[in-house]
Amino acid sequence: MEDCMRLCMRKLALWYTKTFKPLMTHDELEPIMATMGFVGLPPDHGTSPVVWKEYVYRASPGFLWRWSTKSSSCLGEPPATEPPRLKLPYPRIDGLHIYTYRAFLDAVNFYLEMCDISELFHIRGMPLYRNHDRSRKWRCMEEDDSVFVYREGTLEQTTYTFYHFNKTNTSYNGFSSIVIRDKGNNNNATVSSCFVPLKDIMV
Numbered sequence: 001m002e003d004c005m006r007l008c009m010r011k012l013a014l015w016y017t018k019t020f021k022p023l024m025t026h027d028e029l030e031p032i033m034a035t036m037g038f039v040g041l042p043p044d045h046g047t048s049p050v051v052w053k054e055y056v057y058r059a060s061p062g063f064l065w066r067w068s069t070k071s072s073s074c075l076g077e078p079p080a081t082e083p084p085r086l087k088l089p090y091p092r093i094d095g096l097h098i099y100t101y102r103a104f105l106d107a108v109n110f111y112l113e114m115c116d117i118s119e120l121f122h123i124r125g126m127p128l129y130r131n132h133d134r135s136r137k138w139r140c141m142e143e144d145d146s147v148f149v150y151r152e153g154t155l156e157q158t159t160y161t162f163y164h165f166n167k168t169n170t171s172y173n174g175f176s177s178i179v180i181r182d183k184g185n186n187n188n189a190t191v192s193s194c195f196v197p198l199k200d201i202m203v
Helices: 002-007 026-035 061-068 098-112 157-165
Strands: 010-016 021-023 038-040 053-056 088-089 121-127 138-145 146-151 188-199
Touching: 010 098, 021 026, 026 038, 026 053, 088 098, 098 121, 098 146, 098 157
Parallel strands: 010 146
Antiparallel strands: 010 021, 010 121, 038 053, 053 088, 138 146, 138 188
16 A cells, blocks of 8 residues: 555646646636537536536537548448547546546547547646645556556546457547557556545655
């Protein structure tokens, strides 16, 4: 446990590539999403202890399925499932699991159809901040031989199952969101059993 606490010193964040700045809250993300045609819905408080905010694509109803007849060198076979949902925990979007970020970026790219989503967003590691992070509960995540932490409750079981156990096809419509810019390009994240309140971690 002590070794895990010593190593769990970094978190992941979604960065806006154009400005090379991390996006920490939906207040920062939503204006960017609006420029691409996405509308933020009111946060869904539901029954989960974690509040989620979802974005929908502002387009004609027929747009959702136009990929089924469109051909592109960037596209794979059309999926047999419904279009993915774009959502992230609310209000802060930093310190999430890599699979949560991948699900969001894959959903964005499902609509934008970019060959390289990292030209828009990428995922990068960053230090923990005592003022914002010490009161949160964290779990350890091992990514590319470096240990990151993610906020407890921000990884849905369906997302974990899709990306962890289905590694041969872990993107929607053939697009890839593997855009981690911290160390290497390995996309296989594993979750350890280490559970650590940040107050026990030296930051």
